[in-house]
Amino acid sequence: MTRLHIDWTLCDGRGLCTELLEEMLAEDDWGFPLARDGSAEPAVPAPLENAAAHAVSRCPMLALRLVGRTS
Amino acid sequence: MISATEAPSRLLSGDGTLDHHLARHGRLPLLDGSQIIGMARDASLTGRGGAGFPMWRKLGAVAASGRPPVVIANGAEGEPLSGKDRVLLTRQPHLVLDGLQLVARAVGARAAHLYAPAKLLPGLRKVLADRRGAGLDPLPVTPTVAPDAFVAGEESAAASAVAGRGAVPSDKRVRVVETGTLVQNVETLAHLALIARHGPGWFLSAGTFLATVSGAVARPSVVEAEYGVPLGELIAAAGGPTFELQAVLVGGYHGGWVPADLSLPVSQSALAPFGASPGAGVVLALPAHACGLAETAKIAGYLADQVSGQCGPCVNGLPRMAWTLADLAARRPRPGLPGEVARLAALVTGRGACRHPDGTARLIVSAMRTFEADVAAHLAGRCLATGGRR
Amino acid sequence: MTDALWYFARGSGVVALVLLTVVVVLGIGARSGRPAFGLPRFAVSLVHRNAALLAVVFLVGHVIGLLFDPYAQLRFFDVVVPFVGNYRPVWQGFGTLGLDLLAAIVITSLLRHRLGVRAWRAVHWLAYLCWPVALLHGLGNGADRGTWWLWATSLTCAAAVTAAIGWRLSATFDRFPARAERRVAPRLRPHLEEASR
Ligand SMILES: Cc1cc2nc3c(=O)[nH]c(=O)nc-3n(C[C@H](O)[C@H](O)[C@H](O)COP(=O)(O)O)c2cc1C
Ligand code: SF4
Ligand code: SF4
Numbered sequence: 001m002t003r004l005h006i007d008w009t010l011c012d013g014r015g016l017c018t019e020l021l022e023e024m025l026a027e028d029d030w031g032f033p034l035a036r037d038g039s040a041e042p043a044v045p046a047p048l049e050n051a052a053a054h055a056v057s058r059c060p061m062l063a064l065r066l067v068g069r070t071s
Numbered sequence: 072m073i074s075a076t077e078a079p080s081r082l083l084s085g086d087g088t089l090d091h092h093l094a095r096h097g098r099l100p101l102l103d104g105s106q107i108i109g110m111a112r113d114a115s116l117t118g119r120g121g122a123g124f125p126m127w128r129k130l131g132a133v134a135a136s137g138r139p140p141v142v143i144a145n146g147a148e149g150e151p152l153s154g155k156d157r158v159l160l161t162r163q164p165h166l167v168l169d170g171l172q173l174v175a176r177a178v179g180a181r182a183a184h185l186y187a188p189a190k191l192l193p194g195l196r197k198v199l200a201d202r203r204g205a206g207l208d209p210l211p212v213t214p215t216v217a218p219d220a221f222v223a224g225e226e227s228a229a230a231s232a233v234a235g236r237g238a239v240p241s242d243k244r245v246r247v248v249e250t251g252t253l254v255q256n257v258e259t260l261a262h263l264a265l266i267a268r269h270g271p272g273w274f275l276s277a278g279t280f281l282a283t284v285s286g287a288v289a290r291p292s293v294v295e296a297e298y299g300v301p302l303g304e305l306i307a308a309a310g311g312p313t314f315e316l317q318a319v320l321v322g323g324y325h326g327g328w329v330p331a332d333l334s335l336p337v338s339q340s341a342l343a344p345f346g347a348s349p350g351a352g353v354v355l356a357l358p359a360h361a362c363g364l365a366e367t368a369k370i371a372g373y374l375a376d377q378v379s380g381q382c383g384p385c386v387n388g389l390p391r392m393a394w395t396l397a398d399l400a401a402r403r404p405r406p407g408l409p410g411e412v413a414r415l416a417a418l419v420t421g422r423g424a425c426r427h428p429d430g431t432a433r434l435i436v437s438a439m440r441t442f443e444a445d446v447a448a449h450l451a452g453r454c455l456a457t458g459g460r461r
Numbered sequence: 462m463t464d465a466l467w468y469f470a471r472g473s474g475v476v477a478l479v480l481l482t483v484v485v486v487l488g489i490g491a492r493s494g495r496p497a498f499g500l501p502r503f504a505v506s507l508v509h510r511n512a513a514l515l516a517v518v519f520l521v522g523h524v525i526g527l528l529f530d531p532y533a534q535l536r537f538f539d540v541v542v543p544f545v546g547n548y549r550p551v552w553q554g555f556g557t558l559g560l561d562l563l564a565a566i567v568i569t570s571l572l573r574h575r576l577g578v579r580a581w582r583a584v585h586w587l588a589y590l591c592w593p594v595a596l597l598h599g600l601g602n603g604a605d606r607g608t609w610w611l612w613a614t615s616l617t618c619a620a621a622v623t624a625a626i627g628w629r630l631s632a633t634f635d636r637f638p639a640r641a642e643r644r645v646a647p648r649l650r651p652h653l654e655e656a657s658r
Contacts, residue, residue, distance in 0.1 A: 007242040008382030009424050010578060013637070014494045016503045028418060029391075030640045031494060032383040040421030058503055060491065062578040065244055220648045228649070238649045380646045387641050 002044040003067050004052055006033060010063035017064060020055040023048055041069065082261055082281060083295050085162040087194070089201045092165035098207070099169050099267055104134070107177040111263060114271035119280065120145055120224070120256030121325060121351045122426075123339060126174075126263065129248050129255070133178045138251025140178040143233055144171045146187035146257040147217035147224030150323045151373075152353045155281035156257050158293045160191050163261060164198045168212065170260025173267055175210045178253055183212045184233040186224075187257075192216060221324070221377035225425045226254045228379070239379055240425035256351070280349065282337070284309035286356035287316060296337070298349065303333025305354055314358035317456060318441050322350030324370050325430025327437035328363060331356075346437045362456040364445055367438035368393065368400035374431045385428045388419035396435055404450045412439060470526030470533070473519040475614060478599050480516035481563075482618040484509055485592050489625040494636040510570070517567055520560060552601030555594045562591035592622060 004024065013031035024042055028034040035042035044052045044066065056064040085091055102110070112127035133140050144167055148156040160167060168185070175183050187195055192214050202208045215233045217223050223238035230252045232238040247254060258281055266274045280298055282305050285291035289310025296305060302319060306312055316331035327347030335341060342348050357363055375389035392415040399408050416432035423429075439446060448455045487509040490497040497505050524540055527533040535553075539546040543561065544554030565584055573581035600615055628634055 005244045006422075007244060007424070008384065008422060009242050011383060012643070013383050013640070014491075014502065015636075016506060019501050019503045028384060030383055030387045031637050032387075032422070034418070034422075038417070057574070058506060060506065062574060062581075067244060218649055220646070223649060237645070239645055378646070379649055380644050383640075383643060386643055390641070 003041040005065045005067045007063045010061045017055040104177045114266045114274040119258035132248040133253045136251040139181045140251045141182045142175045142180045143184045143254045149221040149224040154283045155293045166261040166264045167257045169264035183210045185214045242424045282352035284354045287314045287358040299336045299338045302335045317359040318357045320355040321347045323353035328441035363442040364400040368397040382423040384422035466530045473522040477516045477519040484513045486625045555598035559595040
């Protein structure tokens with residue numbers, strides 16, 4: 001299962017990812033991405049894998065990574 | 072069941088000298104790596120730094136990481152309510168350092184570090200010199216200062232500090248064990264040193280934990296007891312309550328409030344329904360005349376001030392959560408205030424490089440539940456505990 | 462034929478300057494965290510990147526045109542090493558310097574997932590040096606200097622970048638002015654007297 005990992009020490013809340021992955025991410029009170037499923041490392045559904053990869057490559061702070069994890 | 076007061080004081084008595092240590096415990100038996108990991112597993116030894124994770128799993132993960140392994144004895148004890156690691160490092164430092172050599176052997180470590188507050192380091196340097204003289208430390212141990220800050224003892228912060236980069240937590244996409252670094256609380260290591268001598272079976276029947284008991288008790292102190300000991304006995308071991316108690320904070324600033332039920336066993340399973348756990352063994356007794364919400368708001372303010380400053384949701388969310396709770400505690404109610412506290416707690420949980428926001432949120436959620444009646448009273452401008460009116 | 466090369470070289474230089482201006486302004490706009498010109502943020506970032514790549518294409522045209530142009534007498538050496546040319550070495554040197562800086566910025570950007578964000582950002586700051594250098598080169602070196610349309614283009618570009626930088630430095634630049642700054646707490650850094658045991 002692919003998951004989206006956010007490195008909070010890098011993320012500056014620029015909001016590109018929340019636009020590119022609207023189905024998975026919302027913006028919190030300060031503009032930082034918030035997983036809509038409430039998890040710390042949200043699972044990427046198969047139809048969104050391309051959009052997720054795009055978000056990872058466009059994040060200006062390189063804060064996003066796709067990881068393969070079961071938990 | 073052995074009560075707290077009669078518990079054999081294995082970890083708490085001692086003068087810290089090598090002679091005393093060797094006379095009482097003798098040298099470590101020769102064990103190979105897989106024997107050490109097997110003993111930690113069979114003894115069900117769990118971490119005493121707060122998370123309660125099984126030690127043998129971490130040992131296995133570090134050994135399998137494929138990186139040059141580094142072992143760290145974590146004596147930072149950034150938690151203001153805890154004093155057990157300091158007492159342990161003063162009275163039985165050789166057990167801790169025996170444990171460090173054991174885990175070093177278990178993972179094939181290349182370097183070993185002792186991470187402790189500046190105040191303890193001069194004494195510990197002497198201890199290390201004595202051990203080197205007696206040939207007790209096949210792998211030399213490097214002492215490193217742990218800054219006096221709450222998050223300085225966090226696993227990745229400790230790893231970064233001993234590497235000379237500052238005690239700052241880092242991202243966990245690659246877990247700390249996967250980088251070949253083993254961080255264990257000093258108490259966990261001391262237990263391993265005893266298990267190596269007496270065997271896992273002995274530990275299963277007679278193993279103990281250290282608790283720091285403070286608050287409304289006659290003699291705030293560090294006590295040794297078995298898991299499952301009733302809360303009342305821990306408090307009795309600290310001289311007993313000085314007032315009628317309202318609630319008890321178990322597990323420290325990242326722990327949870329439980330009602331003052333003195334028969335409640337201090338164990339993972341008995342505390343779970345309250346969202347609490349024994350954690351690092353912190354017990355704070357709250358007298359009936361103190362306001363639990365005000366007490367928690369004070370702690371939340373401290374924790375918000377202690378964020379390392381790296382992660383947006385934590386840097387913004389913890390202060391906001393602390394102010395919101397402070398408004399409730401000070402009876403400055405506004406519509407939806409309790410809901411806002413709950414929302415912020417959920418908002419910060421899981422959204423940081425370390426678990427500092429998670430622990431802070433857990434404390435606050437438990438306060439809102441345990442002091443539920445006072446939440447309602449505060450919204451109406453009163454305080455049940457202090458009897459105060461606005 | 463040679464005249465065509467000459468005009469092509471000059472024209473592509475001017476187009477590159479205009480594109481670099483767009484790149485700088487959009488780069489600053491993207492940094493603000495706001496949508497701009499009705500474009501969502503990810504689109505601003507894409508246009509920023511693509512305009513930069515397009516500018517590189519025009520600059521390559523500019524340089525190739527000049528290398529083959531008999532009047533310009535540009536040596537390959539001059540394209541890489543600044544301030545050694547025969548013709549107006551200082552103004553031409555600015556062009557070479559700008560090219561080198563741009564090459565560094567673009568290459569590190571393309572490799573940023575491998576370089577890591579710190580190294581990439583450090584180099585990216587050079588954009589604030591690269592753009593004025595390119596402008597100076599155009600003003601001082603272009604055979605068109607003194608023509609009204611080059612002045613007009615340069616002034617418009619300069620006004621756009623100055624306005625963007627002014628906005629960047631203003632208090633209202635960040636989309637979340639009430640947001641706390643992320644900065645590592647000094648108490649976690651090693652204390653000097655403690656570290657020197
Ligand atoms: C904010 C924060 C602070 C911590 N501080 C300490 C500490 O001071 N000492 C400690 O042993 N563990 C501390 N921990 C727990 C460590 O991250 C880690 O789990 C522990 O040292 C591992 O040792 P153990 O498995 O033996 O418990 C802290 C965790 C967090 C999230
Ligand atoms: S695009 Fe990157 S920096 Fe921007 S909010 Fe998303 S993760 Fe954070
Ligand atoms: S979660 Fe908070 S305390 Fe932990 S590293 Fe991030 S900012 Fe620091």
